[in-house]
């Protein structure tokens with residue numbers, strides 16, 4: 001009876017809460033990692049245009065995601081999506097999302113950072129109204145995806161047969177491009193067959209579909225309309 005109680009308390013103490021925004025690809029990579037690991041968690045969406053005070057207290061950069069971990073000493077708030085993914089990998093059961101070999105793992109971490117660099121180029125592409133800025137960002141993205149093409153093996157995933165954290169980072173990036181592609185052909189993936197095959201494989205993954213959500217294309221399109229994005233003019 002007593003040990004039953006102890007188990008119950010430790011289960012409650014392991015609770016994870018992910019502070020989220022539906023459109024955010026950094027959030028989505030953490031959600032994918034949690035789903036792949038089969039970890040129960042609560043997802044709390046916030047309005048980034050009107051950030052609540054409790055969120056600003058726990059998020060030093062005022063950004064999502066934040067993973068709130070309940071411990072016996074109180075709650076700990078982790079920020080930075082890649083750090084959150086690493087914490088999930090180190091502490092939760094389920095399939096491994098990192099290679100066992102330290103050098104391979106370091107390589108994978110570098111490619112996770114590269115995914116964040118791609119998002120750095122992507123930001124502004126979707127909201128810019130200036131054609132020259134749009135074109136320079138499009139070219140920067142093309143150059144980065146050419147490097148990804150050169151790094152890919154025979155697939156189906158980044159490192160072969162097993163889905164890992166690099167896949168979790170890139171899957172939401174590709175979902176963003178899915179919405180763009182419906183509007184206009186940007187030509188970024190045309191000459192990159194391995195990237196195209198990888199992208200298609202990730203789009204089929206159940207964790208990716210759940211993390212990104214069926215309402216995502218509609219939400220992203222409304223966001224583009226609100227910003228009067230140049231991308232919409234290409235589509236017209």
Ligand SMILES: N[C@@H](CCC(=O)N[C@@H](CS)C(=O)NCC(=O)O)C(=O)O
Nearest residue numbers: 024025026048063064065080081082
């Ligand atoms: N380096 C951060 C980036 C997270 C990020 O940029 N999140 C965006 C949403 S996708 C955000 O919260 N923006 C709100 C703001 O900057 O005010 C991470 O990897 O977690």
